Amino acid sequence: xxxxxxxxxxxxxxxxSPLTGVDGAAVEAIEAGGVRCFYSRVPEESSxxxxxxxxxxxxxxxQEVFAQxxxxxxxxxxxxxxxxxxxxxxxxxxxxxxxxxxxxxxxVQMEILIQANPTSRKSEESSGAQYLRKxxxxxxxLETAAEGLRTRVAFLVQGWRxxxxxxxxxxxxxxxxxxxxxLRAALxxxxxxxxxxxxxxxxxxxxxxxxED
Amino acid sequence: xAASSNQIVFTGTDPNDExxxxxxxxxxxxxxxxLRGNLVISLAGVDLIYVGLDVILTSVETAMQHMQKKxxxxxxxx
Numbered sequence: 001x002x003x004x005x006x007x008x009x010x011x012x013x014x015x016x017s018p019l020t021g022v023d024g025a026a027v028e029a030i031e032a033g034g035v036r037c038f039y040s041r042v043p044e045e046s047s048x049x050x051x052x053x054x055x056x057x058x059x060x061x062x063q064e065v066f067a068q069x070x071x072x073x074x075x076x077x078x079x080x081x082x083x084x085x086x087x088x089x090x091x092x093x094x095x096x097x098x099x100x101x102x103x104x105x106x107x108v109q110m111e112i113l114i115q116a117n118p119t120s121r122k123s124e125e126s127s128g129a130q131y132l133r134k135x136x137x138x139x140x141x142l143e144t145a146a147e148g149l150r151t152r153v154a155f156l157v158q159g160w161r162x163x164x165x166x167x168x169x170x171x172x173x174x175x176x177x178x179x180x181x182x183l184r185a186a187l188x189x190x191x192x193x194x195x196x197x198x199x200x201x202x203x204x205x206x207x208x209x210x211x212e213d
Numbered sequence: 214x215a216a217s218s219n220q221i222v223f224t225g226t227d228p229n230d231e232x233x234x235x236x237x238x239x240x241x242x243x244x245x246x247x248l249r250g251n252l253v254i255s256l257a258g259v260d261l262i263y264v265g266l267d268v269i270l271t272s273v274e275t276a277m278q279h280m281q282k283k284x285x286x287x288x289x290x291x
Contacts, residue, residue: 008246055241056234062241073245080248089248111236117220184223198221201236207244 002042005078005086006061007071007205010101011036019064022057022077032087033094035101038065039086042079062205070104071205072097100210107158108177109209110202112149112187114142115168117197142169145196153186159209172208 004022011031019027021040029038038061058076065071080086090097116138146169150160159174175183180203187200224233 059237059241075245075247076241192220201224
């Protein structure tokens with residue numbers, strides 16, 4: 001029977017109570033190579049569950065486990081034919097997964113999305129060159145804002161990564177699990193240009209920091 | 214629930230908050246370990262390759278419909 005993989009944890013972890021996953025399936029666990037992996041069985045017949053509801057059920061399992069320990073989540077939906085295939089994958093990467101779980105053990109990821117406000121994004125330029133100049137100026141504004149926010153929280157954050165996206169500039173912060181409230185408080189006092197909008201979300205599993213580069 | 218200060222909006226991971234819902238879906242679908250270079254979903258022998266958010270939401274549902282058709286018993290001739 002196909003199985004849906006949720007996340008990996010250190011082997012010592014055991015959830016406080018039984019977990020229920022997608023389609024109401026019981027979440028089970030296997031241990032391989034010093035890594036514990038949580039999964040549930042995929043019914044052979046379609047239950048009629050909408051894909052979005054399945055994704056949210058998947059998220060709830062991740063959140064329940066993540067509230068208790070660091071996790072390496074799988075992307076949804078990662079489905080394999082049976083337990084042996086999942087075990088084989090974990091064993092192949094066990095050293096890397098173990099090392100990452102130990103390194104990220106007490107750490108979480110917070111995210112900042114910095115966007116130019118819609119009115120300032122509206123383009124009234126008459127030429128392509130003017131449009132490009134405006135885009136560059138906006139990009140510079142986003143990066144300057146990111147630098148200011150980064151400076152503001154530098155005393156709390158162990159890692160910072162950022163990348164452009166179609167939605168704006170995304171910044172990822174790695175910090176101690178117990179410092180989330182302090183981070184929100186530090187960011188609350190920041191004064192921003194009225195041309196910018198900033199959204200802070202999290203805490204999330206530290207997936208942006210899985211690679212140490 | 215989203216709270217704001219100046220132009221900064223704070224969202225959590227509560228799916229009941231619409232802004233958080235988008236973040237949640239983005240995370241579960243785009244962040245995390247993948248088993249292969251391309252994410253291959255294999256459901257009852259139907260292999261689908263993930264190429265994007267919309268495709269994966271559609272493809273999983275389509276695949277489940279396909280699965281349902283495959284397991285229905287063939288009509289018996291008497």
